[in-house]
Amino acid sequence: MTARRSTALKQAIWLVIAAIPHGRVCTYGDIANMAGQPGQARWVGRLLSELPPDSTLPWHRVVNASGKITHPNASKQVQRLQDEGIQTVHQRVALKRYRWQP
């Protein structure tokens, strides 16, 4: 078994993402910070890339620090964001308006 990070650390990330309100978004860095793991934005993205296709986690509410969507299937993410009332322009959301920070 490769030495992966503890389930507790992963769970902290998942909990934060699950807590993002409907109609709001977060950045990868925000999530790392809120999960008590500052500077680990990259790992957050890595973790999300390993989510099962049928996951109920609102992964679509996560964008990068510029508000841009950098997901492999950007179209799908855009669709899901618009479905909950979040406006997107050229695969980008207005963080000033939708960013969620406790």
Add this chain to the structure above:
DNA sequence: CCTATGACCATAG
């Protein structure tokens, strides 16, 4: 051990 890659980020030019 090395390099390359990736749903990242801040800063500089």
Add this chain to the structure above:
DNA sequence: CCTATGGCCATAG
């Protein structure tokens, strides 16, 4: 807007 740089970390080859 763009690219480059340095930092972060896991995984693959």
